[in-house]
Amino acid sequence: MRIFQFLAIFFIAIFALMGLKYGLGLSDYLIPPFSEIWVLIFKKYYLFLYPSLNTLYVAFLGHLLAIFLAVTVAFFARTGSIFANLIKTAAYNLQSYPVVAVAPIVFIFLGDGLFSRLLIATLICYFPLLLSFLGIFSEPVRDVEHFFKQTNRLDSLTQVLIRCYENLDKIITVISGSGTLAMVGTIVAEFLAATNGIGYVIRKALYQNNLAAILSSLLFIGLCSSLYLSVVEFLGAGIKKRLSG
Amino acid sequence: MRLLAKDITFKYKDSDQSIFENFTLSINGPGFISIFGFSGCGKSTLAKILSRELFPRVGEVYFESIKKILLSYNTERLPGWYSVETHIRSVIEKEREGELKWLLKEFGLEDVIKKRFSKLSMGQKNRVNLLRYLLQDFDCLILDEVLANVDEPSRNHILSLIKKRYPEKLFIYISHNVEEVCIFSKEIVVFPRGIRLKTLKKMKGLDFNGERFPERELLKKKVIEAIGLASIMPQ
Numbered sequence: 001m002r003i004f005q006f007l008a009i010f011f012i013a014i015f016a017l018m019g020l021k022y023g024l025g026l027s028d029y030l031i032p033p034f035s036e037i038w039v040l041i042f043k044k045y046y047l048f049l050y051p052s053l054n055t056l057y058v059a060f061l062g063h064l065l066a067i068f069l070a071v072t073v074a075f076f077a078r079t080g081s082i083f084a085n086l087i088k089t090a091a092y093n094l095q096s097y098p099v100v101a102v103a104p105i106v107f108i109f110l111g112d113g114l115f116s117r118l119l120i121a122t123l124i125c126y127f128p129l130l131l132s133f134l135g136i137f138s139e140p141v142r143d144v145e146h147f148f149k150q151t152n153r154l155d156s157l158t159q160v161l162i163r164c165y166e167n168l169d170k171i172i173t174v175i176s177g178s179g180t181l182a183m184v185g186t187i188v189a190e191f192l193a194a195t196n197g198i199g200y201v202i203r204k205a206l207y208q209n210n211l212a213a214i215l216s217s218l219l220f221i222g223l224c225s226s227l228y229l230s231v232v233e234f235l236g237a238g239i240k241k242r243l244s245g
Numbered sequence: 246m247r248l249l250a251k252d253i254t255f256k257y258k259d260s261d262q263s264i265f266e267n268f269t270l271s272i273n274g275p276g277f278i279s280i281f282g283f284s285g286c287g288k289s290t291l292a293k294i295l296s297r298e299l300f301p302r303v304g305e306v307y308f309e310s311i312k313k314i315l316l317s318y319n320t321e322r323l324p325g326w327y328s329v330e331t332h333i334r335s336v337i338e339k340e341r342e343g344e345l346k347w348l349l350k351e352f353g354l355e356d357v358i359k360k361r362f363s364k365l366s367m368g369q370k371n372r373v374n375l376l377r378y379l380l381q382d383f384d385c386l387i388l389d390e391v392l393a394n395v396d397e398p399s400r401n402h403i404l405s406l407i408k409k410r411y412p413e414k415l416f417i418y419i420s421h422n423v424e425e426v427c428i429f430s431k432e433i434v435v436f437p438r439g440i441r442l443k444t445l446k447k448m449k450g451l452d453f454n455g456e457r458f459p460e461r462e463l464l465k466k467k468v469i470e471a472i473g474l475a476s477i478m479p480q
Contacts, residue, residue, distance in 0.1 A: 143322045147374075150296075150315050151381050153336060165326050243326040245361040 003226045032212035040216040052220035055197040062121025063182035074133035095127035107193040117189040124185030125178040132174040136167045172236030183225045246274035246310040253304035274415030279426035282436025288419045292387045311384040318389040321374045323362035330358040337380045367394035385415040404429045405455035427467040428453045435474040446474045
């Protein structure tokens with residue numbers, strides 16, 4: 001459904017662009033003809049599909065890493081200890097700093113390979129995830145936890161499980177939302193300095209002033225993002241259904 | 246067995262007025278003692294103080310022959326990711342298996358135990374919650390409106406059952422239902438309307454033990470007495 005919605009919006013935008021081009025009599029240099037875009041999308045799709053899949057792969061790894069890090073840090077930071085408060089304060093302050101601005105430093109130190117892209121993708125979706133998990137893990141669910149507390153059975157794992165289950169919808173939404181951010185982070189990294197991925201294709205197209213290639217890239221980015229988010233949402237709904245009985 | 250709240254002064258952080266001021270209350274067990282009063286008078290706050298979930302600014306709660314005190318209330322829920330049966334079996338000792346079966350039968354829960362808690366009716370939820378508390382080790386159990394959503398005949402059956410089955414325990418039963426507290430309680434602690442409470446009135450209940458239901462006239466007298474005490478505005 002998400003993919004069809006995206007395709008509908010994308011082609012409406014393309015037709016609007018064509019309307020503008022032919023309505024105002026703009027040159028092919030400024031806005032390429034539809035046939036050129038058509039050829040790139042359907043005949044030379046491999047120029048965009050494989051880099052998009054490469055980007056999706058890095059975004060997926062970055063997303064997984066960010067979820068793991070956010071859950072781990074939030075788990076230790078959920079208590080009211082000094083250490084926990086220190087982590088919370090650091091997280092709140094750091095998240096206000098734009099990761100994109102730090103990205104060039106990452107490329108200077110780590111080069112333009114996979115690791116830099118992965119790191120930037122992870123950092124971009126890590127902070128929203130961390131703040132959400134911190135909120136969820138720190139908020140007691142009194143009506144469920146009370147019994148365990150009273151009977152001295154409330155260990156850390158039970159507490160976190162209860163809080164996760166009670167906020168499952170929120171967690172699924174946050175993970176899906178941060179999936180888009182992981183894609184954005186990877187593309188930004190590729191656009192800045194990497195030599196791989198769809199961001200790199202866009203950068204090259206920009207230097208050549210090739211709008212048709214940029215539009216084709218956007219289509220494949222959208223398809224990959226929609227596919228990824230659909231899979232995440234589908235998995236989330238499946239987990240929820242299974243847990244709720 | 247005795248529970249003594251001595252010289253308690255308590256107010257919530259976000260409130261200007263104290264609920265209790267130099268408040269003292271003594272409850273002697275074992276048996277079934279009720280706390281009765283209109284909504285918002287401080288019954289649940291007192292329950293939390295007695296169970297040491299809330300700590301007063303001044304004063305102390307003392308226990309004699311009470312090692313373990315538990316508090317249960319009616320909006321409690323079980324974890325939703327497994328069935329009622331799995332949860333209950335995970336929180337009881339092996340040797341309580343027989344008691345579990347007996348309670349399930351008496352509480353009318355045998356058919357619902359395989360379900361998730363969220364799939365139960367409100368009354369079933371109340372009964373399941375009470376059941377798991379009864380299967381714990383405790384000397385005193387505070388029941389804060391735990392059967393609020395259970396129908397009257399089942400409620401009466403459950404209360405009679407608890408009194409018979411656990412005569413050595415102290416139950417502090419908090420309820421709005423004046424008839425119910427008058428019928429089942431050995432003693433009724435009545436909360437008057439108002440704030441800055443110092444002491445509470447006490448009256449004898451009819452302590453129905455499931456053998457001879459109290460006479461209607463006697464019950465009516467007790468109900469009027471309890472409502473009268475609860476309606477007093479303290480100075």
